[in-house]
Amino acid sequence: MTSALLTDHYELTMVQAAMDAGTANRRSLFDLFTRRLPEGRRYGVVAGLGRVIDAIENFTFSEAELAFLVERGVIRDNLAHWLADYRFSGDIWGYAEGEVYFPGSPVLSVEGTFAEACLLETVLLSIYNHDSAIAAAASRMTAMAGGRACAEMGSRRTHEWSAVASARAAYLAGFASSSNLEAGRTYGIPTIGTAAHSFTLLHDTEEDAFRAQIAALGENTTLLVDTYDVEAAIRKGVELTQGRLGSIRLDSGDLAIMARQARDLLDDLGATDTRIMVTSDLDEWQIAMLQGAPVDGYGVGTSLVTGSGHPTCGFVYKLVARADSDEPDAQWVSVGKKSKGKNTLGGRKFALRRLGEDGRAEAEVIGLGTPPVNDGNDRDLLVPVYRGGEVVYGATLDDARRHHAATRAELPDAALRISKGDPALETIILDEVGAQTTNPYQAAPVVTNL
Amino acid sequence: MTSALLTDHYELTMVQAAMDAGTANRRSLFDLFTRRLPEGRRYGVVAGLGRVIDAIENFTFSEAELAFLVERGVIRDNLAHWLADYRFSGDIWGYAEGEVYFPGSPVLSVEGTFAEACLLETVLLSIYNHDSAIAAAASRMTAMAGGRACAEMGSRRTHEWSAVASARAAYLAGFASSSNLEAGRTYGIPTIGTAAHSFTLLHDTEEDAFRAQIAALGENTTLLVDTYDVEAAIRKGVELTQGRLGSIRLDSGDLAIMARQARDLLDDLGATDTRIMVTSDLDEWQIAMLQGAPVDGYGVGTSLVTGSGHPTCGFVYKLVARADSDEPDAQWVSVGKKSKGKNTLGGRKFALRRLGEDGRAEAEVIGLGTPPVNDGNDRDLLVPVYRGGEVVYGATLDDARRHHAATRAELPDAALRISKGDPALETIILDEVGAQTTNPYQAAPVVTNL
Structure with a gap:
């Protein structure tokens, strides 16, 4: 065009x-x-x-x-x-x-x-x-994240083609991946994503949803664990994968506290390799505040695609x-x-x-x-x-x-x-x-x- | 696509x-x-x-x-x-x-x-x-502008396709026109524009630039008058059009004061029908503050296409x-x-x-x-x-x-x-x-x- x-x-x-x-x-x-x-x-x-x-x-x-x-x-x-x-x-x-x-x-x-x-x-x-x-906002975020991976997930918060360009700019500034498929196709950026709350709510029980996701995407998938009760969801995810669950994602609440509790629970259950990904209103300040929390990756949306102010x-x-x-x-x-x-x-x-x-x-x-x-x-x-x-x-x-x-x-x-x-x-x-x-x-x- | x-x-x-x-x-x-x-x-x-x-x-x-x-x-x-x-x-x-x-x-x-x-x-x-x-930002601006025309001019401050969508949203919320040509073609929105400072600087004198613009675009055009000396530019524009100049545009300084001075000068020169358009960091608050100034139209850029905060x-x-x-x-x-x-x-x-x-x-x-x-x-x-x-x-x-x-x-x-x-x-x-x-x-x- x-x-x-x-x-x-x-x-x-x-x-x-x-x-x-x-x-x-x-x-x-x-x-x-x-x-x-x-x-x-x-x-x-x-x-x-x-x-x-x-x-x-x-x-x-x-x-x-x-x-x-x-x-x-x-x-x-x-x-x-x-x-x-x-x-x-x-x-x-x-x-x-x-x-x-x-x-x-x-x-x-x-x-x-x-x-x-x-x-x-x-x-x-x-x-x-x-x-x-x-890119300027992304660079501040990756600087605060240190060695932890940042994933760009802001497509829905900006114009549909700005979203593609935003994924490109974020990758340039050190983001590891994007949720945006067109950015994956056009620029070769790694794309990631597993499931939203709607997927859990579609099914009769959370267990049904987790079973369906693990069957389709494998044990290394990321389960979203905060639709109902986080502790119960983590226990179920670990049980269904015999402790080999790839990751959990926390998308609400006080992430520092929840990440600590989730890490302790995962370790108690023997799922010591299961990673913790956090999303929900992250920006460079939130990422900085989570430096001491047991977090393995950050998903960033709104603040990234709007240039963090x-x-x-x-x-x-x-x-x-x-x-x-x-x-x-x-x-x-x-x-x-x-x-x-x-x-x-x-x-x-x-x-x-x-x-x-x-x-x-x-x-x-x-x-x-x-x-x-x-x-x-x-x-x-x-x-x-x-x-x-x-x-x-x-x-x-x-x-x-x-x-x-x-x-x-x-x-x-x-x-x-x-x-x-x-x-x-x-x-x-x-x-x-x-x-x-x-x-x-x-x-x-x-x-x-x- | x-x-x-x-x-x-x-x-x-x-x-x-x-x-x-x-x-x-x-x-x-x-x-x-x-x-x-x-x-x-x-x-x-x-x-x-x-x-x-x-x-x-x-x-x-x-x-x-x-x-x-x-x-x-x-x-x-x-x-x-x-x-x-x-x-x-x-x-x-x-x-x-x-x-x-x-x-x-x-x-x-x-x-x-x-x-x-x-x-x-x-x-x-x-x-x-x-x-x-x-649209929400645009609606606040047109509300403050009352009957005066608002022109959308923010294309350069946002993603190139967001710019087209922004022109559409602004028009929906009462803007009269846009600078964006693709928005004109795709959505039928009236487009406007005459000249930037670069056009004046391209020519050996401001008078040369004004003559060239008036020859190409007619006496009803809008002359940008703040490249060198505003008063001299207004006098020249009125002289070159025998008082029939369409509009002037002010793009810097204290717009309320400058608009008042420009209006008085235009009226003194007999150019009582020449309109005054203002641009430069306008948002809904600036537009509200200019309600008492002799302004005929507002050109809005950055604050519009970024949703005014x-x-x-x-x-x-x-x-x-x-x-x-x-x-x-x-x-x-x-x-x-x-x-x-x-x-x-x-x-x-x-x-x-x-x-x-x-x-x-x-x-x-x-x-x-x-x-x-x-x-x-x-x-x-x-x-x-x-x-x-x-x-x-x-x-x-x-x-x-x-x-x-x-x-x-x-x-x-x-x-x-x-x-x-x-x-x-x-x-x-x-x-x-x-x-x-x-x-x-x-x-x-x-x-x-x-």
Whole structure:
């Protein structure tokens, strides 16, 4: 399905007006970045790049889209003619998927004609604002879970296709599995699931339900034990499997207390290998509070797919440089809006993660000129994504997952605190001659850009 | 595209186990409802029914889906064989789209075999939890906007397909238009948009940009006037159109003050018909605060598509009744989980809005027996959606929009306050003999159900 109409009306009217004025082909450079992290968050997580590439590849206008746009008066024939052949032909670079980011980090840069780069604004922002919000929440949860497995189970609490993207973002940030079957098919993410309360209630007795489940799914299945009486259910599950029950799931009540009681009971019954999975309103704080409880895995739903209080990231897509005329050999000129609280740092940028001798991250360095001589401890953050309209980024979802784990591990210890705090790294802005300059994104307010 | 894998893994494993146990064909009734409104909200808005019907119609398994499920070990051949012919064959009824709802309102009820009704759980919940969250936020915004137009502009702040559904939900709740082109094509929603700051920055001067925009889009266009200096931009826009400029848009700063200054300046320049549109971090509170400012329209982004603090509704899908055996003439039996804080009211329900002599709503009446004799002031809330597997619901999106406006107008005045409060109507539960009984959803805690 085409992504070409997952776009704001004004992108087409801007291109129409620029085409009529003869400015649509000016070379332009757009940066995708955020002026701030959500309140109290210490780092962000880049997610969505793989989906962005799919969206760009599918950004094509067929007769159906063009007819709609012309009939509605959004565009005229000259633009329709141009859109019929639309294929992004420029360059894109940015942070690798899974990388952490900070206020001002140029996580994606798009260079092309104004027309071709402008059109992608909304779909790129939609994907990054959604996927990175989920990944940031997921990363906090997996950090609190330590070595215990987190399972993504939030599909029912978000839009049906956001659910698929959420499963992908959660896996990228360390979740072990998802309940979402389309995510399993599309992205190869391991899927899990056994039974809900309705399955128990369908049967005449809990024992009937457990017998049916064990017969179909085996003794290694997970029995949901809180439909009636938890203790009786655990005893029954152990009895029916001769102590070889794979897992139980607790979905209500005080999970720390219940997990302790369930563990003691399972051990008393000899089911020492039976695992305990907990679900029910988990978020990073609940997971942290359960660190001392005998829990083997966490199922997380609502708080994950809603970004744990921050369902969007505040990414914007800003023109930061353009050709200074319509001539083929035109020079680049940096541009940027100066509205109150909505400053933009104009110009083409480099981005480095400054690392200390111990390999730990010390600062985010964003510069407008030539990168400083690398003393061996800086990591270049920008990787090529498109070159001349061709995809050159080949990292897989598993690559992104590994990259996230590695770059999160580089951060100062304070980065992983779930209490509210400042960004874990300072962003240092270097001007064209390499001198440190004012960071326009310090203490920037909440931003909506339309 | 099929919706059949927009499903949690456990729905398939439950059906597999029930099929093997011979219980998959028991007649079952599931209710979709919420135990509470988001904190402080006074009413909810049913949205998503039209999309639910599309999802059910597209809930079909082709070879590709079946091969995936079998290869992954989610299902076995007997279930794959059954799924290949899957078509929902049961009955669905519920609240009309656009209707307001309260804790416990049975907004959708699905009756069929356990297998066919169970499979729809996730996709129905995803759609209702998302769309109704957006509609509820949108309804508060349009209530505060009064007769002024609200434009939906949040596509970039949410998943690219959530954006399309959000535009639909916002329109249902009284928004006049959307920026989202796919929403325009798919749902016929009016789309609007003119230019962003990048368009001004692309050109050598603001005047060049304004000239280009006016040439392409006409004098009735909306000029974005805050890229450099607002006053100068307004003067230029009026000059270039000889006072016939359609609108200006303010996207930063203190909007109440700026709107007043802009209005005075426009009037001084003779541009008394030029409208003022404001954008930038608007939500229902900002819109309320701007009621006294000379503003003609509001563009709302982030807060709308994220449900203004409540991006999901807490809808659950619960088995409330089932056949008491596998026999064809089996009796129905009410069922319900009794977990702490997660009670479910078992049994088949009726639902009425009790209206006073003045036509204003007084209570939500949910009952398990025969509806009370209608004294002429009760409105039956349940409408048929599917009968014997056939769609019988024919309301359009415009019908839903009208229905929402009408049902919101019925509510007590306090319902439209945006301060935190209790649900605007009490929910009265009647037992099988018509006696008022305890409401299991009073003061229920936050719910996650997996």
